[in-house]
Amino acid sequence: MTSIADIIPLWSKGINFKAYSIDKNLEYDQIEKTLKQFNGNLKEQKEGWLTDYPYINDGKTISFVYTRFVNDSKASRVVNYNVQVPDSVGCYFYKDKKILIVSTASDSKINGLVRKKMFSAINILAEPKSVEYSTDFLFWLAYKHDIEGMKITNHLKVESVKAISSEFEKTNLSGAVSSNSNVTDHIQAQIMLAIYGFVNGAEVTFNHKDAKYSFKISADGRISAGIPSTVENKEDKAQFALMIHSILQETYKIYEMDKDSVKWEEKKKHYRCNKLDKCSKSIQDFKKQMMNN
Numbered sequence: 243m244t245s246i247a248d249i250i251p252l253w254s255k256g257i258n259f260k261a262y263s264i265d266k267n268l269e270y271d272q273i274e275k276t277l278k279q280f281n282g283n284l285k286e287q288k289e290g291w292l293t294d295y296p297y298i299n300d301g302k303t304i305s306f307v308y309t310r311f312v313n314d315s316k317a318s319r320v321v322n323y324n325v326q327v328p329d330s331v332g333c334y335f336y337k338d339k340k341i342l343i344v345s346t347a348s349d350s351k352i353n354g355l356v357r358k359k360m361f362s363a364i365n366i367l368a369e370p371k372s373v374e375y376s377t378d379f380l381f382w383l384a385y386k387h388d389i390e391g392m393k394i395t396n397h398l399k400v401e402s403v404k405a406i407s408s409e410f411e412k413t414n415l416s417g418a419v420s421s422n423s424n425v426t427d428h429i430q431a432q433i434m435l436a437i438y439g440f441v442n443g444a445e446v447t448f449n450h451k452d453a454k455y456s457f458k459i460s461a462d463g464r465i466s467a468g469i470p471s472t473v474e475n476k477e478d479k480a481q482f483a484l485m486i487h488s489i490l491q492e493t494y495k496i497y498e499m500d501k502d503s504v505k506w507e508e509k510k511k512h513y514r515c516n517k518l519d520k521c522s523k524s525i526q527d528f529k530k531q532m533m534n535n
Contacts, residue, residue, distance in 0.1 A: 249284065250307055252297065252332040253479045257457075257467040258347035260356075261487045264340050264368035270296075270304050272367060273335060277306055280363045287311045287326055291363065297332055303480045304335040308360045331355060333364070334480050342370060343483050347464040374463040375490065379497050380406070380441035382506075385513050387446075388426040394493055397451050405445035405458070406431055408438040418443060426517075429524045436518035439510070448489050455486055465490075 274293055282290025289310040298305040309330040317325040332345040342364070344356050364370055386392065387400040394400065403425055407418035419430040426435065435441075447456040457467035465486060473482050500506045 250309065250328060250330045252330065252345045252476065257469060257479055257483050258465065259343045259345055259483050260347060260352055260464050261341060261343050261373040262370035263373055264342055264370050266368050267338055267340060268335055268367055270299060273304055276366050277363050282309050284309065284328065298477055298480055300477050302337055303477065305332050305480065307332050310355065331360065333360060336484055341487065343487065347466045372463060375459065375461050375494060377440035377442050377461045378501065379494060380444045380461055381435065381439065382497050383444060383446060384426055384435065384441060388424065389513060394496055398489065398492065399449050400446060401449040401454065402447040403444060406434065406441045407443040408434050408441055429521045432517040432521040436514045436521060439514055450489050455489060457486055
């Protein structure tokens, strides 16, 4: 029998998501009953929740898909009439955890489809609150990797920071300063850290109990991760997204304790001055080289 996952394969190219906290734990029957009030249908091309079959229901995760139908302009030009195709986002609820995850990091979908359509049903069940991270937190991650030996806790460290941006960024970090290794060694990143003193987006790798988690993160909480070879099916992808969220939550709590101390502001000032000195030296060295040529 064909499953909904065969028809609508979520996260086929990457695990892109945004997390929301909710104010209560939810059970399968509650979720299904409420979403059925906003039911959709693939055959009839009716927008709504596809509740006839859950996307996942494995005892750890409950997931349903919301589908709308949009015009496929390329196909429509070929056949000379409007061809409507599914445009779907999954919603993941986790057993005994007050968290839900939506399977998109698209800013337009989050502000439109997710908040205006999907949350019409979710708001009946619980109150979703956007999980976000501060620009100072992302700056702090670069600092922890660069200065404090990458260590967050005994089992958690920032293994690499390959890209940072201080501009408004989508999760592809198209305008970021990037590197194959430590981006903070590069003069453009040093200038950014020294002058701006905040980071809006970053590409990071965490090492958690010897397992690596690489992803791009925006300060507004959108996450974009590749699919590791060890993640084989839709259930694994759901748990991988949850693990990234859990790592970030653990790290953010440590950052908040650090942030509330006077020491962090002092450390940050010294770090920015250090980066300014380094990039100034690099500029002077480059100037001398130009003059000698």
